Amino acid sequence: MRWNLTVFFLALFACVSYGLYQLSYEVQQLEDDLAGLRRGIENNHEAVKVLEAEWAYQNRPDVLQALAARHLPLLLIAPYQVAALDDIPVRGAGGGAPEMRVPVPRSRPGRGLRDRQAPPGSLHLASFSHGTERDEGVQ
Known part of the structure; x- marks a missing residue:
């Protein structure tokens, strides 16, 4: 009976260890993905700031006047x-079409x-x- 319990607990320990091993690598992969997404978001924020600065530069009155003239x-x-x-x-009291001049x-x-x-x-x-x-x- 002891032999059966020992084998059972060893098998259970091996399964749980393998599951935790897989889980730790999955968590590391998800953390890497999250860090990549955060870098992408930060890059997008920087790009938005650059585009807003360019938009403000292109909306100067002298540039708009030159574009409008062109x-x-x-x-x-x-x-x-x-x-x-x-x-x-002036419309008449009858509401008809006025004389066109x-x-x-x-x-x-x-x-x-x-x-x-x-x-x-x-x-x-x-x-x-x-x-x-x-x-x-x-x-």
């Missing part, structure tokens, strides 16, 4: 191109505008013309 062909609106409030049609620029549109200097940059001044003339670019 990619957005904006037209300046002359004061004579703005219609008066009286030119907007197209606002026409005021007479003598260029008066007083010749003395002004052109704004810096590559902006274009929009102009109203009755004939087939094209808009003039201001450089």
Whole structure:
């Protein structure tokens, strides 16, 4: 009987030892994975900080103005191109469609505008013309 108990406890001891051995290596592997993940997270935090600094650098007003001038062909609106409030049609009491009138620029549109200097940059001044003339670019 003693012999059977000794063999049983030796087998149990061997199984438990093997299980703990495997468990310790699995725990070491998981700790290595965790350390790698933490290094990856730290690297990502550093990359985010670098990208935020680059974003702040690229969002400077002078850079944005240069990009807008290059990619957005904006037209300046002359004061004579703005219609008066009286030119907007008023709805009638019946709720029907109002009479449509197209606002026409005021007479003598260029008066007083010749003395002004052109704004810096590559902006274009929009102009109203009755004939087939094209808009003039201001450089």
